[in-house]
Structure formats: structure tokens, C-alpha cells
Amino acid sequence: MRYAQIGKRLPRGLRRYILDFEARIEDAAAAFAATLPSGARVLDAGAGEGKYAKFFERQRYCGVDLAIGDDTWDYNRLDAVADLLHLPFPSGAFDACLNLVTLEHVSEPARALAEIGRVLKPGGRLLLAVPQDWEVHQAPHDFFRYTRYGVRHLLEQAGFADAHVIPAGGYFRLLSRRLLNGLQFFRGIWFVPAALLLAPPALALPALDFLDRDRSFTLGYICTARKR
Numbered sequence: 001m002r003y004a005q006i007g008k009r010l011p012r013g014l015r016r017y018i019l020d021f022e023a024r025i026e027d028a029a030a031a032f033a034a035t036l037p038s039g040a041r042v043l044d045a046g047a048g049e050g051k052y053a054k055f056f057e058r059q060r061y062c063g064v065d066l067a068i069g070d071d072t073w074d075y076n077r078l079d080a081v082a083d084l085l086h087l088p089f090p091s092g093a094f095d096a097c098l099n100l101v102t103l104e105h106v107s108e109p110a111r112a113l114a115e116i117g118r119v120l121k122p123g124g125r126l127l128l129a130v131p132q133d134w135e136v137h138q139a140p141h142d143f144f145r146y147t148r149y150g151v152r153h154l155l156e157q158a159g160f161a162d163a164h165v166i167p168a169g170g171y172f173r174l175l176s177r178r179l180l181n182g183l184q185f186f187r188g189i190w191f192v193p194a195a196l197l198l199a200p201p202a203l204a205l206p207a208l209d210f211l212d213r214d215r216s217f218t219l220g221y222i223c224t225a226r227k228r
Contacts, residue, residue: 095120133218160227176205
């Protein structure tokens, strides 16, 4: 069962607890929107179904995606269908940009970030989220995983500065997620005993996440940067 399906069935608090990485990304998008002035032009590069558009009602939001990642998604709310390697906008057209759990699906991520940098104004801001330890998804359009050092390198090469790269949880959050991932391998009568075995430690483990201070084990990173 997909996490999106599970999430819809859970109370909001429990959903945020289990789907911690997704919750952190949503919170980051909401906080990012709150710092932007009304009327600012915002590009959502890799918008998918436009799930973050709701946070940018005060701004001029533009959702762009190639619309090939997930055949179950509704891409009808996109403002443009386009390759992130060739954005159909003039240079300096946007004040800010989102690229949320999308860069792993781009075959040439350095070029994509350079293209995002091109369409941002000088000083324009970027909110980026990338996975480090994540299962293959949206196959075959799934190419890369990123460390904090790789993200910084790509951002610097693309002309961004003031990069802040924040890990989304540590080892115990990661281990919790992997235990819950294991439930997908059990069907029928085996699902209930598997859930009874795996779910309790999965729910308890995040309480120990403070022990991983280095956050070298993480699901991914949430990053902000500014175009030079």
C-alpha cells in the first residue's frame, strides 16, 4: 500500500508523525511562502499535482512539470508542461522557486539547477528538498540520491549562495520508516501479524532520534539558497 493512501486514512497528528519527511517539506513550503511578498512570482519546478500551490495564494504561482513521473497523478492543474532542463521562461522571470523531491527524477540535475538559476532574478530564493535514503519510486524516472555535500556542490556550481542544508531526521527516523516500508511485503492474513510486529518499534523509534547528532543517516535534506 502506498504511503499516500495510508496517510489519507490517518488522523492528521499521526499522519505527520509517521510521514515526517513529507510533513517537514510541507512546513518548509508554508514557511517559505510566508516570507515572500504578495505578488511575488513563484515557480514550482516539478510541481506534480500542485500540492504546494495552496501555500502561495498571495503570490503569482506557476506550476511546471514534465507530467511523466506518475501515471496515477492528475497533471491538469499545471500551468506549463515542460522539461526542467529547458524551461520556457525568460531569464530573471521569477522571484522564488520550489524544487521539492523532484531533482532525483531529473537525468541531469546540474543542468536543471542551472536552468532554475537562469529564470530566477539575482537574489532570487530557492527551496529545495532531495532524498538521501529513499526507495526507488516513479520508475524508470528515478536517477539519483544526494548527500549534503553533493547538494552544496550542485548549488554552488549552479550559481547559488547562502545554502542551508538541513537533514530531515536521523538514524532512528530512518529506521522507523524502513520498518513501516516492510509492511508492503505482507499480504492477506500475514499483514496483521506483520503490523503487530513492525509497527510498535516503528512508532517508538523516533523518540530516540536525538541520539543521532550528526544526522549522517537521514531520509533526505531540505535546503534553502539564494541566487548570486
